[in-house]
Amino acid sequence: xxxxPIDPEPLNQLLSTAAKNAGKRxxxxxxxxxxxxxxxxxxxxxxxxAAESGYKFEFIxxxxxxxxxxxxxxxxxxxxxxxxxxxxxxxxxxxxxPKWDSLPLNxxxxxxxxxxxxxxxxxxxxxxxxxxxxxxxxxxLRAERAKNVNxxxxxxxxxxxxxxxxxxxxxxxxxxxxxVESYTTTEIDRIVRFAFExxxxxxxxxxxxxxxxxxxxxxxxxxxxxxxxxxxxRVKTDHMYVDNASLQLVIAPEQxxxxxxxxxxxxxxxxxxxxxxxxxxxxxxMSWGLGPSLYEPIHGSAPGIAGKNxxxxxxxxxxxxxxLRESFDMHAEAQAIDAAINHVLESGIxxxxxxxxxxxSVSTSEFVSRTHSAMREHFSQVERYGWAV
Ligand code: IPM
Ligand code: MN
Numbered sequence: 057x058x059x060x061p062i063d064p065e066p067l068n069q070l071l072s073t074a075a076k077n078a079g080k081r082x083x084x085x086x087x088x089x090x091x092x093x094x095x096x097x098x099x100x101x102x103x104x105x106a107a108e109s110g111y112k113f114e115f116i117x118x119x120x121x122x123x124x125x126x127x128x129x130x131x132x133x134x135x136x137x138x139x140x141x142x143x144x145x146x147x148x149x150x151x152x153x154p155k156w157d158s159l160p161l162n163x164x165x166x167x168x169x170x171x172x173x174x175x176x177x178x179x180x181x182x183x184x185x186x187x188x189x190x191x192x193x194x195x196x197l198r199a200e201r202a203k204n205v206n207x208x209x210x211x212x213x214x215x216x217x218x219x220x221x222x223x224x225x226x227x228x229x230x231x232x233x234x235x236v237e238s239y240t241t242t243e244i245d246r247i248v249r250f251a252f253e254x255x256x257x258x259x260x261x262x263x264x265x266x267x268x269x270x271x272x273x274x275x276x277x278x279x280x281x282x283x284x285x286x287x288x289x290r291v292k293t294d295h296m297y298v299d300n301a302s303l304q305l306v307i308a309p310e311q312x313x314x315x316x317x318x319x320x321x322x323x324x325x326x327x328x329x330x331x332x333x334x335x336x337x338x339x340x341x342m343s344w345g346l347g348p349s350l351y352e353p354i355h356g357s358a359p360g361i362a363g364k365n366x367x368x369x370x371x372x373x374x375x376x377x378x379x380l381r382e383s384f385d386m387h388a389e390a391q392a393i394d395a396a397i398n399h400v401l402e403s404g405i406x407x408x409x410x411x412x413x414x415x416x417s418v419s420t421s422e423f424v425s426r427t428h429s430a431m432r433e434h435f436s437q438v439e440r441y442g443w444a445v
Contacts (some may be wrong), residue, residue, distance in 0.1 A: 079112030080384060083143040083348075085120035085136070085172075088165060089357025090367035091149020097369035097424040098147060098376040101396075104428060105380070105389040108435045116143070120172070121151030121165035121357075131168025137175055141347060145383040146176075147376065148352035153359040161222065170218065177345035179214040179243070180250045183326045183354060184340065184378075185309070187333055190401035194334035194410055197309070204310035205332055208258065210251040211322025213343055215243040216273070218319045239273045239318065244280040250344070251316035252288045259313035263294045265301045265321055277318065298325070305329050326354060335409045337368030340375035342382055349383050351375040365419045368407040370397060373427070396430035 084099060086092040099115055106113040118136040119127050131151070140146050151165035161167065172178075187195050187202045195202035220236030248264065255262040264281040266274035278295055285293040296304070298321045304311065305325060309332050317325060330339045336355045343350040353371025361367055373393060380390040404415070405426050411417035418426070 079114055080144040081114045081116065081142065082379075083136075083139045083146045084115050084117045085140075085146060085148045086117065086123075087121035087149040087151040087357065088123055088153045089150055089359045089362040090355075091121070091151065091357055093149075093362075093365065093367050093420050094353060094369045094372035095147060095149040097420060098372040100424055100428060101373055101393050101431065102376050102380075104431055104435075105386070105393065108392075109386070109389050111384075111386070111389075120148070121168055122153050122156045124168065125156055125159070125163070125165065131163065131165045132171045132175075137172075140172065140176060140350075143348045145348050145379050146350040147372075147379065148172075148350055149372065150353070150355065150357035152357045153362075172350070173213050173343060174219070176343075176347050176350065177214065178343035178350055179212065180247055180344040181209075181211040181213040181322065182254070182342045182344065183209045183211065183322075183329070185209070185329045185332055188338075188398060188401060190398060191334065191338070191410060193412055195332060196334060197332060201308075201310060202332065206259075207309060207312040207329065208254060208314050209322055209326045209329055210247065210254060210314055210316045211326060212239075212243065212247040212317070212319050213322075214319075214345075215239055216319035237271065237273050237318075237320070239276060241276070241280060244277050245284060248281050248284045248316055251314050252284060252291055255291045255314040256288060260290055261292045261294075261313035262288075263296050263301070263312055263315045265296050265298050265315055265317035265325065267298050267321075268295070269297060273318070281316070301325060302328055305332065330354065335368060336371070337407070337409045338370045338374070340371055340378050342375075342378050344382075349379070351379045351383075365421055366408050366417075367420050368409045369420050369424055370407075370410075373397060373424075392431055392434050393427075395434055396427045399430040399434075400426045 084095055086095045102113055116139055118139045119133060120136050121131055124131050124133055151169055156165050186206045192199040192202050217235050217237040220238055222235050224231050224233035226232050251262055266277045268274040268278040305328050330336045339354045341352055341354050353375050355371050377390040377393045380386040406417050407423050408417040
């Protein structure tokens with residue numbers, strides 16, 4: 057008698073129940089400036105989801121960034137690192153501000169961010185750019201063009217010029233300063249493969265961006281990207297110089313699916329691409345590595361508007377939905393939060409940065425409470441008709 061094949065379904069059910077019971081531990085690094093306002097918005101909505109879906113989320117707030125310098129003398133205390141390592145995912149607000157800008161580069165809040173990326177082995181940073189229908193009017197592009205934008209920037213996050221030598225020498229008035237950009241084959245291969253995998257699960261198109269007409273590190277980058285492309289015959293691959301890529305993101309961004317590029321080019325291009333949506337406040341990100349992933353809005357600490365309850369929470373909330381999808385496979389819950397945001401936007405509710413000229417805007421907390429209500433409404437519909445609706 058031949059052995060009966062194992063039916064995976066009951067096993068899957070058991071596993072997902074186990075995951076539910078075990079719960080998820082989310083370390084929250086609110087950080088500086090508007091970081092605490094926007095992360096608390098995201099946590100509120102995650103709590104709503106947990107309450108509805110039967111998942112347990114445990115939130116652990118740890119000091120990080122400028123606030124950690126003030127409290128513990130350094131931007132990334134050991135206890136914060138230990139908590140991050142033991143987490144299922146990390147949610148970060150933002151770091152930095154004028155208060156810490158005169159500190160040496162290696163003890164600024166930003167250096168905590170680099171250490172966090174490095175210690176958690178976060179080599180891939182993903183920044184999705186897609187215009188919500190209700191926000192087509194704030195895109196600087198014409199609506200017919202903006203509505204077709206759906207791209208993802210995959211930025212190398214653990215190498216390149218950010219982690220090369222930064223030095224200066226010489227007497228005042230005749231100094232020389234330099235920063236070294238270098239990439240190894242291993243570093244390039246892992247990020248390019250990661251990006252090909254993303255492209256293979258999206259639109260099957262990858263654009264690798266470099267400056268191979270000038271930089272040796274880019275010549276190597278392009279050669280590796282070409283070689284790896286051979287293992288992904290179904291993904292159409294382009295190679296583009298970074299100056300042209302910045303132009304194309306403005307004049308024809310709908311041509312892109314996944315863009316893969318180095319640390320610094322990715323930093324610059326992702327702010328440019330955010331411009332297509334009309335506000336930096338809208339964009340989430342995921343940093344991915346071997347351990348827990350890190351989710352954060354890309355807007356930064358915005359010290360000028362900190363504490364005023366006017367920051368846009370959508371970048372942070374969308375980072376939380378990215379966490380639900382990418383780390384926890386909770387697609388229905390992510391969808392519920394997203395639908396709630398769209399509902400609120402469709403009824404004309406906006407924070408100041410995304411309000412059209414001459415229209416009224418609401419505070420951060422008002423926007424969150426409206427989203428919370430829209431989500432309760434969504435869940436009650438789902439309960440009535442089942443998850444399939
Ligand atoms: C980002 C930010 C950081 C970076 C800064 C704050 C150091 O601009 O995440 O894009 O350059 O990586
Ligand atoms: Mn940046």
